[in-house]
Amino acid sequence: VTALRRLADELAVRDVVSGYARAVDRQDLAAVARCFTPECAYEGALATGTIADALARLEAAFARYARTMHFMATQDVRVHGDAAEAETCCVAFHVRRDGGLSTVGVRYLDGLVRMPDGWRIARRVVRSEWTRADPAP
């Protein structure tokens, strides 16, 4: 594998994680689902089980907030052939319907696989590291 192709793979993996952020923030459930393999193992606040369990609860989570912004920052990506690992720190802003702001520092620990149509998350652990709550301005 050339260095160039590894760079392209790393970019594609970053795009999957960023694409998840955009899909969630757009409240586009189908686009969220496309970031994962159908049988993706999932462990986080939404569910412990598979991505299907998390997706089933995501729509209710959408309804709780006026808007969200998943600001992806620090990211470490390691590609090994057709598998990859990505660790991503995210500041997730949740605009509440009363105008208040709930902010969560999230760490995503992802295992990805190369599928015929691109990289997908096959295993995800979501850790909430810190939170803060601000009243409506």
Add this chain to the structure above:
Amino acid sequence: VGAGQVTEDAVARLVTDRAAIRDLVARYAIAVDRKDWAAVRACFTADATCDYVWFRGDVATVVGHIERGLARFERTMHLVGTHLAEVSGDAAAAETYALCHHRLRTADGAVDRVVGLRYLDALVRTPDGWRIRRRDVAVDFERADPVAAP
């Protein structure tokens, strides 16, 4: 030139285009923080149009509004986060999240005004590199926190 060579070239082009687009968006953020308005204008094509929610228009108009709008702040820091771009030949579409910190000095002390927004950009490849031809801003939240010290 075999098929493999062509593919390798295509990969190289994609990776370099994506890096250039990411750099352009970062360069804009740093230029705004430096109040280097010539550098801000240089991120756009001459015929670019923008909608910044608070104001809209051509590049001269919009950069003028940004300059006047930021004049009252001691400092700003535009943090760039989530970034996605799709390149199609000599055109591209990019979405970039930004956390914009604005430090304001008031009679009651300092205030940190934070705006969470997304830049939605249509870009074009020019002889001088990638430039923004159309920018729309979507504001996700705003917050103002009093700053205890310094």
